[in-house]
Amino acid sequence: xxxxxxxxxxxxxxxxxxxxxxxxxxxxxxxxxxxxxxxxxxxxxxxxxxxxxxxxxxxxxxxxxxxxxxxxxxxxxxxxxxxxxxxxxxxxxxxxxxxxxxxxxxxxxxxxxxxxxxxxxxxxxxxxxxxxxxxxxxxxxxxxxxxxxxxxxxxxxxxxxxxxxxxxxxxxxxxxxxxxxxxxxxxxxxxxxxxxxxxxxxxxxxxxxxxxxxxxxxxxxxxxxxxxxxxxxxxxxxxxxxxxxxxxxxxxxxxxxxxxxxxxxxxxxxxx
Amino acid sequence: xxxxxxxxxxxxxxxxxxxxxxxxxxxxxxxxxxxxxxxxxxxxxxxxxxxxxxxxxxxxxxxxxxxxxxxxxxxxxxxxxxxxxxxxxxxxxxxxxxxxxxxxxxxxxxxxxxxxxxxxxxxxxxxxxxxxxxxxxxxxxxxxxxxxxxxxxxxxxxxxxxxxxxxxxxxxxxxxxxxxxxxxxxxxxxxxxxxxxxxxxxxxxxxxxxxxxxxxxxxxxxxxxxxxxxxxxxxxxxxxxxxxxxxxxxxxxxxxxxxxxxxxxxxxxxxx
Numbered sequence: 001x002x003x004x005x006x007x008x009x010x011x012x013x014x015x016x017x018x019x020x021x022x023x024x025x026x027x028x029x030x031x032x033x034x035x036x037x038x039x040x041x042x043x044x045x046x047x048x049x050x051x052x053x054x055x056x057x058x059x060x061x062x063x064x065x066x067x068x069x070x071x072x073x074x075x076x077x078x079x080x081x082x083x084x085x086x087x088x089x090x091x092x093x094x095x096x097x098x099x100x101x102x103x104x105x106x107x108x109x110x111x112x113x114x115x116x117x118x119x120x121x122x123x124x125x126x127x128x129x130x131x132x133x134x135x136x137x138x139x140x141x142x143x144x145x146x147x148x149x150x151x152x153x154x155x156x157x158x159x160x161x162x163x164x165x166x167x168x169x170x171x172x173x174x175x176x177x178x179x180x181x182x183x184x185x186x187x188x189x190x191x192x193x194x195x196x197x198x199x200x201x202x203x204x205x206x207x208x209x210x211x212x213x214x215x216x217x218x219x220x221x222x223x224x225x226x227x228x229x230x231x232x233x234x235x236x237x238x239x240x241x242x243x244x245x246x247x248x249x250x251x252x253x254x255x256x257x258x259x260x261x262x263x264x265x266x267x268x269x270x271x272x
Numbered sequence: 273x274x275x276x277x278x279x280x281x282x283x284x285x286x287x288x289x290x291x292x293x294x295x296x297x298x299x300x301x302x303x304x305x306x307x308x309x310x311x312x313x314x315x316x317x318x319x320x321x322x323x324x325x326x327x328x329x330x331x332x333x334x335x336x337x338x339x340x341x342x343x344x345x346x347x348x349x350x351x352x353x354x355x356x357x358x359x360x361x362x363x364x365x366x367x368x369x370x371x372x373x374x375x376x377x378x379x380x381x382x383x384x385x386x387x388x389x390x391x392x393x394x395x396x397x398x399x400x401x402x403x404x405x406x407x408x409x410x411x412x413x414x415x416x417x418x419x420x421x422x423x424x425x426x427x428x429x430x431x432x433x434x435x436x437x438x439x440x441x442x443x444x445x446x447x448x449x450x451x452x453x454x455x456x457x458x459x460x461x462x463x464x465x466x467x468x469x470x471x472x473x474x475x476x477x478x479x480x481x482x483x484x485x486x487x488x489x490x491x492x493x494x495x496x497x498x499x500x501x502x503x504x505x506x507x508x509x510x511x512x513x514x515x516x517x518x519x520x521x522x523x524x525x526x527x528x529x530x531x532x533x534x535x536x537x538x539x540x541x542x543x544x
Binding site: 073122123124125126141142144169179182183184185186187188189190191192193194195196197198202203204205206207208209210212213215216217221222224225226228229232235236239240241242243245246247249250251253254258259261262264265266267268 | 474475487488514521540
């Protein structure tokens with residue numbers, strides 16, 4: 001059992017972690033930090049954690065684990081803030097969707113103890129906010145872990161994510177950002193672009209084909225602008241490569257016989 | 273109540289119509305035509321219809337409604353075959369995803385009675401085959417109807433689709449093919465292309481973003497090669513316009529500030 005776990009940013013991801021920690025009795029105390037009076041009130045009402053405070057120092061004092069569950073740019077801010085506090089023995093983890101900048105920053109700030117581990121659970125939803133918190137959100141899904149060092153903090157990170165039911169996958173920041181550009185950021189940009197492209201007067205007739213993609217465009221635009229911008233280097237390259245393949249498929253349909261289109265789709269079809 | 277309804281092509285779409293007709297007691301008799309001995313056996317085992325025969329003439333004799341539930345190219349073949357039979361008073365409808373060629377063909381073949389109505393229910397699934405037939409498949413969804421003439425056959429078509437719970441939308445073939453290129457064929461091509469693009473070694477880490485799109489690539493490649501090829505004129509134009517927008521979004525992410533990316537996503541985000 002973990003002792004005190006502090007969650008900074010009680011949204012869907014942080015809220016779900018809190019709910020799982022309480023439900024599975026994995027932590028003795030779960031605290032949350034609230035940036036504003038409004039958030040404080042809302043967090044208290046949700047009753048997902050044992051205590052909420054606007055005092056960052058108090059929030060993280062004696063914490064065994066600190067979870068940064070904020071958009072990528074806010075994580076950078078909190079890393080700076082935490083580095084100025086006395087966090088003796090605390091493991092710090094983020095849940096950001098992009099890792100290069102965060103790891104570079106963490107490497108500088110936590111070089112002495114190497115008590116930071118970048119984490120990115122591959123769980124999510126188009127819904128946002130701790131009101132949709134789900135104790136099973138991490139169950140059965142991969143969780144990328146980017147350690148500074150394979151020390152005892154890293155071992156604790158592994159234990160933490162396994163206890164939430166997720167499957168840790170150890171990876172470097174560059175490789176992480178390259179992969180999530182393809183499996184998460186590209187799909188979301190495809191969805192936002194599809195919704196922009198199809199007029200509402202047509203979309204209202206749509207069946208599963210359109211709606212299973214457009215669902216992703218219900219995701220929070222502010223958060224996703226932050227994520228997509230933070231991973232622009234990998235994402236832009238990925239989008240251009242994908243577009244080339246898509247246009248290639250269109251050319252095949254335009255110029256080739258049905259049998260050749262069928263071979264193309266067969267190669268491309270999902271077998272599971 | 274309809275008298276005899278004959279289904280040619282007992283797959284997911286035809287099978288679901290048969291199931292609904294029987295369950296809701298909308299037709300006195302539901303027959304199916306089987307192209308091969310193998311299909312005949314399979315159809316009989318499914319017990320979705322009252323009778324199955326390999327004799328097309330017998331299958332459609334005395335039918336009040338004939339439903340062509342085959343891929344677009346096969347529909348053209350069956351239209352020819354039906355035009356040579358004596359179908360006194362039968363309403364013929366197809367369920368094809370592309371309408372221009374089918375309507376052009378039907379206009380020539382059924383000019384005397386105008387007893388053909390093109391239909392395209394906006395219901396479907398990545399699953400195929402009558403084994404997945406669902407009596408509620410058409411419930412609540414739009415169904416495009418393309419009449420040759422607004423005669424009593426057309427009125428019967430309206431009645432038929434309403435009785436299955438779908439909402440008829442009367443449309444011309446050109447407009448139909450243009451719209452479905454955007455709301456159905458493009459999404460499927462995005463999915464096939466995404467699955468082709470993302471290596472399996474990466475896809476296995478994916479969460480909802482990727483999988484809610486890749487699900488569409490489970491669709492039958494043979495059927496979809498037929499559909500995409502049949503609508504190539506509209507589809508290729510649609511794909512190129514969409515790719516331009518997608519690449520525009522990538523450029524915005526590459527060159528602009530986060531606030532501008534956020535504005536772009538906000539415009540593009542789905543509000544419902």
